[in-house]
Amino acid sequence: MKFGNIHVENPFVQAPMAGVTDAACRTISRKFHSGIIFTEMISAEGLCRGNWKTLNYTRINEEHKPLGLQLVGRDPERMSLAAVKAEELGADFIDINAGCPQVRITSTGCGGAMLKNPEILANTVSAVKKAASIPVTVKMRLGYSKDDSIHISGMVRDAGADLITIHGRTVAQKFSGHSNWQAIKDIVEFLDIPVLANGDARNEQSAVELLDNTGAAGVMIGRATRGRPDLPGTAFSLLENGHFTRMSHNTLRDTMLEHARLEQELFDELGGMKRMRKHVTWYLKAAGLGYDSHQVYSLETMKELENFLEIIRGKN
Numbered sequence: 001m002k003f004g005n006i007h008v009e010n011p012f013v014q015a016p017m018a019g020v021t022d023a024a025c026r027t028i029s030r031k032f033h034s035g036i037i038f039t040e041m042i043s044a045e046g047l048c049r050g051n052w053k054t055l056n057y058t059r060i061n062e063e064h065k066p067l068g069l070q071l072v073g074r075d076p077e078r079m080s081l082a083a084v085k086a087e088e089l090g091a092d093f094i095d096i097n098a099g100c101p102q103v104r105i106t107s108t109g110c111g112g113a114m115l116k117n118p119e120i121l122a123n124t125v126s127a128v129k130k131a132a133s134i135p136v137t138v139k140m141r142l143g144y145s146k147d148d149s150i151h152i153s154g155m156v157r158d159a160g161a162d163l164i165t166i167h168g169r170t171v172a173q174k175f176s177g178h179s180n181w182q183a184i185k186d187i188v189e190f191l192d193i194p195v196l197a198n199g200d201a202r203n204e205q206s207a208v209e210l211l212d213n214t215g216a217a218g219v220m221i222g223r224a225t226r227g228r229p230d231l232p233g234t235a236f237s238l239l240e241n242g243h244f245t246r247m248s249h250n251t252l253r254d255t256m257l258e259h260a261r262l263e264q265e266l267f268d269e270l271g272g273m274k275r276m277r278k279h280v281t282w283y284l285k286a287a288g289l290g291y292d293s294h295q296v297y298s299l300e301t302m303k304e305l306e307n308f309l310e311i312i313r314g315k316n
């Protein structure tokens with residue numbers, strides 16, 4: 001997959017997910033695949049003001065590269081300033097969030113609300129493109145309450161976007177119904193820039209299907225990568241070799257401990273473990289292992305996690 005000056009072999013990508021794809025998660029992801037990596041959405045305002053919390057979410061390590069920093073905002077000037085700061089921090093490309101359906105985001109005209117005003121979105125893309133010297137990409141849905149995707153994606157392309165990710169739902173749909181893969185295919189055929197297809201890739205097989213059915217340059221996988229940081233790598237293996245191997249239970253255990261350690265580095269011992277608890281449930285669920293959620297949500301220290309993970313031993 002190629003866009004701007006970025007070239008990666010692996011077309012499968014973990015989606016930006018707020019509260020999930022923080023710097024710890026990104027370091028873990030990189031252990032399993034060599035594709036592009038996204039931050040979660042980062043407030044353009046927070047970045048402009050140098051808010052420490054935002055900077056913590058933004059943390060970029062050399063190993064995360066090539067890394068896209070996703071900005072959420074609505075003012076072309078502030079988005080441009082944030083993009084310049086993101087570039088200084090080491091981002092390899094800027095992704096503009098034009099799809100988030102959460103009311104706390106859309107009520108301020110940001111995220112999915114930008115699809116109600118495609119002119120503002122297009123102005124933002126061209127302003128960011130002018131301000132930054134790295135590629136600019138846009139992640140959008142099909143439209144706000146109806147499918148306007150051909151019209152809007154055309155405007156976004158004309159404004160200078162180097163790549164567009166399409167989640168095949170409208171903003172109003174949130175996560176209901178299905179991602180419309182045919183609509184994504186139509187956009188791929190209409191646009192002459194790379195498209196990442198997104199929505200409802202649930203495992204290796206459906207990720208490859210989404211790629212094949214749409215003819216997209218790549219596939220972005222969200223919910224199915226929770227507890228499966230290896231999924232972009234195993235999906236690539238299925239595409240290339242016709243088979244893949246899931247990580248062993250020993251690797252799973254080591255991965256969880258490493259992930260917890262990295263969360264603690266970012267958010268202190270207790271704060272990191274609190275953030276880690278949901279990951280523990282995702283890892284175990286994805287591996288088909290049962291767990292007592294009361295026990296998981298009581299974890300406070302690394303020692304407790306180590307003891308808890310003894311349940312995995314003997315299940316290899």
Ligand SMILES: Cc1cc2nc3c(=O)[nH]c(=O)nc-3n(C[C@H](O)[C@H](O)[C@H](O)COP(=O)(O)O)c2cc1C
Pocket residue numbers: 015016017018019020040041070097099100139167198199200201220221222223224
């Ligand atoms: C917990 C969660 C957080 C998300 N946060 C973001 C975000 O920060 N930025 C974004 O563009 N999309 C975000 N999304 C949407 C995903 O990137 C993706 O578009 C969506 O989950 C559909 O893909 P999937 O069917 O593979 O999950 C989020 C989704 C989830 C479930």
